[in-house]
Amino acid sequence: MNSDLNNKNQASTITSAISEPLLNVENIKKYFQVKTGFGKPNKWLRAVDNVSFSVKKDSVFAIVGESGCGKSTVARLILKLLQLDSGRIFFKGKDISHIKSDKLKDFRKSVQIVFQDPFSSLNPRMRIIDALSEPFKIHKLVPKKEIRPNIERLLDDVGLSADAMNKYPHEFSGGQRQRICIARALSLSPELIVADEPLSALDVSIQAQILNLFQDIKKRKTSISFVFISHDLKVVRYFSDEVAVMYLGRIVEKADTEDLFKSPRHPYTELLLSSAPKIRFRSEEAGVVDESLKQKGDTGDVPSPVDLPEGCPFHPRCPKKIDVCDKIAPELKESDRGYVACHLY
Amino acid sequence: MSVILNANNLSISFKHGKSLISVVSDLNFDIKRSEVFGLVGESGCGKSLTALSILRILPDIAVAKGEILFNSKNLLALDNEEMRGIRGKDISMIFQEPMTSLNPVLSVGCQIAEALTAHFDISKTDAMNKTVELLRSVKIPSPELRIKDYPHQMSGGMRQRVMIAMAIACNPSLLIADEPTTALDVTIQARILELLQGLRQDRNMAILLITHDLSIISEQADRVAIMYAGRIMELADVDELFKNPLHPYTTGLLESLPTDRGVPLKPIQGFVPAPELFPEGCKFSDRCHLAIDECRIAEPRLENISGNHFVRCIRISGSKES
Numbered sequence: 001m002n003s004d005l006n007n008k009n010q011a012s013t014i015t016s017a018i019s020e021p022l023l024n025v026e027n028i029k030k031y032f033q034v035k036t037g038f039g040k041p042n043k044w045l046r047a048v049d050n051v052s053f054s055v056k057k058d059s060v061f062a063i064v065g066e067s068g069c070g071k072s073t074v075a076r077l078i079l080k081l082l083q084l085d086s087g088r089i090f091f092k093g094k095d096i097s098h099i100k101s102d103k104l105k106d107f108r109k110s111v112q113i114v115f116q117d118p119f120s121s122l123n124p125r126m127r128i129i130d131a132l133s134e135p136f137k138i139h140k141l142v143p144k145k146e147i148r149p150n151i152e153r154l155l156d157d158v159g160l161s162a163d164a165m166n167k168y169p170h171e172f173s174g175g176q177r178q179r180i181c182i183a184r185a186l187s188l189s190p191e192l193i194v195a196d197e198p199l200s201a202l203d204v205s206i207q208a209q210i211l212n213l214f215q216d217i218k219k220r221k222t223s224i225s226f227v228f229i230s231h232d233l234k235v236v237r238y239f240s241d242e243v244a245v246m247y248l249g250r251i252v253e254k255a256d257t258e259d260l261f262k263s264p265r266h267p268y269t270e271l272l273l274s275s276a277p278k279i280r281f282r283s284e285e286a287g288v289v290d291e292s293l294k295q296k297g298d299t300g301d302v303p304s305p306v307d308l309p310e311g312c313p314f315h316p317r318c319p320k321k322i323d324v325c326d327k328i329a330p331e332l333k334e335s336d337r338g339y340v341a342c343h344l345y
Numbered sequence: 346m347s348v349i350l351n352a353n354n355l356s357i358s359f360k361h362g363k364s365l366i367s368v369v370s371d372l373n374f375d376i377k378r379s380e381v382f383g384l385v386g387e388s389g390c391g392k393s394l395t396a397l398s399i400l401r402i403l404p405d406i407a408v409a410k411g412e413i414l415f416n417s418k419n420l421l422a423l424d425n426e427e428m429r430g431i432r433g434k435d436i437s438m439i440f441q442e443p444m445t446s447l448n449p450v451l452s453v454g455c456q457i458a459e460a461l462t463a464h465f466d467i468s469k470t471d472a473m474n475k476t477v478e479l480l481r482s483v484k485i486p487s488p489e490l491r492i493k494d495y496p497h498q499m500s501g502g503m504r505q506r507v508m509i510a511m512a513i514a515c516n517p518s519l520l521i522a523d524e525p526t527t528a529l530d531v532t533i534q535a536r537i538l539e540l541l542q543g544l545r546q547d548r549n550m551a552i553l554l555i556t557h558d559l560s561i562i563s564e565q566a567d568r569v570a571i572m573y574a575g576r577i578m579e580l581a582d583v584d585e586l587f588k589n590p591l592h593p594y595t596t597g598l599l600e601s602l603p604t605d606r607g608v609p610l611k612p613i614q615g616f617v618p619a620p621e622l623f624p625e626g627c628k629f630s631d632r633c634h635l636a637i638d639e640c641r642i643a644e645p646r647l648e649n650i651s652g653n654h655f656v657r658c659i660r661i662s663g664s665k666e667s
Contacts, residue, residue, distance in 0.1 A: 066530035173616045203387035204557065208601035208612030215609065231531065238603030258606070275535035277560035279587060279602070301500050301533075 020093075021054035022225050023078065023192060028052070028087030030073055034306050043306050047073040049249040050087070052332070055192070055242075060218070060226040062240035062257070064233065064272070068305060069246040071229045075196045078227060079113050080104060091192075109139055112185035116197035118177035122169040128155075128180055129165040135187045154183040157220075158213060175206035182213065186221075194227045199235060211235065233276045237261050245269050248305055248313040255338025265340040267320045312343070320344060349518055349551055350376040350399070350436075355411040357394050357403065357575075359620075365408065368620045369394055369575040372411070373647065376519065379545060381552045383566030383583065385559060385598075389617055391575040392555045396521045399553075400438055401428050415519070434464045437512040441524035443504035447496040453507045454480075454492030460514040479510040482547075483540060502533035506540070513544060520545075521553045526561070538565055559598060563587050568653070571595050574617065574628035577647055581654040591656045593633045627658070635660045 030048040048070045055061040063071045076082040078089060080096070088097045096107055115121040122131060132151045136142055142150060152162045158179040169177060178198060185193055195214075199207045218224060230236050236243060237257060244254040245266065253266040264270045301317075303309055309316055315325040324343050332341040357369040369391035376382045384392045398409040401420060413420040415436065420428065437460075440446045448456055457479060458472035467475075473492070480488035483506040496504055505525065512520055522541065526534035542565065545552055554566055562569050563583060570580040571594065579592040590596045597613035615632045618624070624631045626641040633640065639659060647655045648662040656662060 066532065175616055203617075204559070204598055205387065205601045205613040206616060208603075208610040211603065212610050212612060215607070233531075234603045238606055271532055275532045277535075277538075277558065277564050279560045279563040279599075301502055302530075 020057060021090075022057045022092060023055040023227070024090040024093075025054065025074075025078070026052050026088045026090070028074075028077055028089065029085045030070075030077055030082060031085055045306050046249045046308065047305070048077065051246075051249075051251055052087075053244055053251065053254060055225050055227060058223055058225060059242065060228050060240040062228045062230060062236040062243045063246055064230060064236050064243060065246035066231060066272075066302065068248075068302065070249040070305075071246050072196055074246075075113065075194045075227065075229055078194055079111060080107070081113075105139070109188045110190050111192045111194065112188065112190040114178070114181050114185050114193060114195045114198045117201050118174055118181050119169075119201070121181055122177060124169055127166055127168055131169075131180070132165075132184055132187060135184065139188060141188065150187070151183075154187055155180075157186065157217075158183045159209075173206075174202050175209055178202060178206075178210055179213065182210075182217075186217065189221070191223060192225050192227065194229070196229045197231070198228075199230070199232065207235070211239065214239065233261075233273065245272065248302065248308060250313065250341065251332055251339075252314065252342070253338065253340045254332070255340075259337050263337075265335060265338070265345055266314075266342050267318045267344075268314045271317070271319075312341075347378050348375045349378050349416065350553075351412075351414040352395075352399075353412040353414065355395070355398065355409065355413060357391065357398055357407055357409050360406045360408065361621075366620050367575065368407075369398075372575075372577060374570055374577065374580065376551050376553060378518070379549045379551050380567040381542075381545065381554050381565055383562040383569035384553065384555045384572060385557065385562055385569060386572035387557060387617060389620075390572040392572050393523055395572075396438065396523050396553065396555055399521060400432050400436060402432075430464075433460055433512075433517075434515040435517055436519045436521065437515070437517045438521040438523065439505070439508045439512050439525050441527050443501055443508050443528065444496075446508060447504060449496055452493050452495055453499070457507065457511045457514055460511050464515050475514075476510075479514055480507070482513075482544070483507075483510045485510075501529055502537065505529060505533075505537055509537075509540065509544070513548065513550070516548060517550060519551045519553065521555070523555045524557070525554075527556070527558075534561075541565075559602070571598070574623050575620070576628060576657060577655075578629065578657050579655065580647070582652075585652070585654055589654070591650065591654070591661045592629075592658050593635045593660070594629050597632075597634075 027050050028048055029050060031044045031046050034043045034045050036043055051074060053061065063074060065071050073082065077084055084097055088095055090096065091107060099107060129151060132154060133147045136147045136150065151165060155162060155164055160176065160179055172180065199210055202210060228240055240257045243257050243260050244251045245268065247268050253260065253269045260269065264273055303313065303316060311326040311329050315321050318325065322343060330341045330343050332339050335345050352372050352374050355369065355372040356367060358365040358367045372395060384395065386392045394403065394407065397403045399413055399420065403409060409421055454473060454476050457476045458469065461467060461472040461475055462469065477488045477492055480491060485491050485503060485506050526537050529537060538561065541552060544550065556562060566583045569583050569586050570577045571592065572578065573594050579586065579595045590599055600611040601613065603610060613632050624641065626644055630636040630640040645657050645659045647657045650656050650662060
């Protein structure tokens with residue numbers, strides 16, 4: 001039994017050495033307990049249910065989905081801000097699912113996060129220089145007197161001038177604050193940045209500035225990868241190499257970005273793509289509406305993640321539902337391109 | 346098409362100590378019967394304040410000047426009693442946050458019926474019966490049962506449907522929709538916008554659609570005004586605006602949208618200044634790549650370029666004349 005396990009471990013290290021994904025997420029699960037009232041049994045909310053993916057070096061892996069699909073929980077699990085219920089996460093071939101103390105601190109040096117709301121992710125009482133020198137102090141990376149020049153360089157990298165250092169967060173606009181958050185994430189030269197909806201709190205013109213900054217970082221820094229979480233399909237198509245579409249805690253489709261946008265397989269992906277408003281001229285495209293997706297009675301309501309329907313979680317809304325859909329939940333299977341969890345393929 | 350609402354030189358300012366800070370100035374636009382008029386702009390451009398001023402529900406520290414003519418009555422000059430007769434009846438509004446704009450301790454049926462009993466002389470039972478019809482018209486499944494639900498029992502999309510039912514209860518001729526789908530997911534957003542369009546056609550109702558999303562405007566609106574720093578920068582029919590955008594701010598917004606993979610975006614430089622720090626002259630001049638010295642001296646007027654196309658920019662209107 002033991003030798004079996006060893007063999008398995010060896011095998012997995014060997015394969016990971018060949019393909020060398022930076023991050024490998026295997027069958028992770030995270031359930032939250034939901035209180036239903038006094039005397040009633042508690043229920044489980046399946047925030048992340050059996051999710052697997054891997055992020056290649058120097059690439060951008062995007063996770064898209066609507067609110068409540070578990071994409072932010074995945075981000076927090078990768079960062080180890082939440083504990084896994086089951087499954088494993090490998091970072092550069094090492095199992096980090098249950099690391100603690102020093103090893104965890106070491107791991108955090110290589111993986112950083114940028115949050116959605118730049119207004120709540122900076123301490124209002126810390127000047128920028130204090131906020132940005134914290135990572136250096138905690139990880140004792142450079143001698144004290146070199147911290148300041150390092151911060152200057154970081155601010156310059158994200159397009160802010162050095163006199164930003166002595167200001168407080170409230171003196172900056174949303175876009176500038178997001179730049180500061182990005183500078184903080186870059187300070188330890190991480191190999192992976194998890195960006196959880198980094199643009200959604202910003203205005204369109206500022207979004208473009210920050211997106212350009214991300215592009216710039218990707219080009220300039222050697223070996224940096226992103227897990228990019230977003231609900232904005234335009235941005236995902238623009239920035240990512242691979243996409244996973246999540247629905248109610250599961251990945252329903254995973255493919256190279258261009259393939260997925262050109263020929264979506266899963267009916268949910270189709271619905272998502274067709275629902276997103278696009279700039280178009282009505283006079284030219286009058287009457288071009290995919291009627292199959294405009295099924296009767298679909299109010300767009302997502303079932304509660306606490307009371308998931310039997311079988312495929314998407315079947316109550318699915319226009320292409322077949323008999324088996326409400327009985328057996330489809331597995332994520334490899335198709336001719338990418339992976340899809342649907343009985344039709 | 347007849348005009349139902351007409352804003353003439355509408356200005357809104359905030360009291361700040363003894364001085365006034367102007368946030369919206371010289372707004373001129375009209376809304377025609379049963380059209381969708383889009384108002385687009387980034388946060389802080391004054392689009393929501395404009396909506397609030399139409400219904401006269403601005404915060405106390407804000408002052409609106411100018412004229413808002415609705416069926417040739419100036420809304421800003423009406424007394425409170427008269428205004429109450431129009432608000433919710435002839436003009437109604439739906440807000441961005443369906444979570445916070447419903448009363449959590451009243452059932453949704455009760456809240457919708459209130460709009461009816463407030464404006465019409467009908468009994469509670471009749472109002473309730475009509476409420477079921479309204480919920481059906483906003484496509485809420487089994488309305489007879491849902492009428493007794495409280496807002497927390499409904500999803501975000503359902504709550505926005507309830508808000509819409511409430512807004513259309515008295516058959517308004519103008520519905521103001523202030524970012525009606527911003528808090529919702531894309532698939533639900535598509536359904537809600539579809540619903541609004543359907544209601545507009547059935548009820549011959551004009552919609553003032555306020556949003557920051559240009560793609561929603563391109564799909565839903567008939568005419569559109571682009572706002573920046575409290576001014577309309579460009580106003581045109583929707584197809585014309587997207588085919589032939591003229592103002593540097595409009596083109597900047599369009600170029601900020603990601604298109605092809607990896608092609609660097611051309612964002613607008615800088616950020617929107619606070620209202621007290623708006624530059625002299627053209628309010629966009631400090632971020633504009635076309636700005637010349639003249640732009641910083643006098644504020645340009647909104648000029649008619651062709652047909653229904655208006656632009657507030659001397660670089661554009663100047664080059665057309667020469």
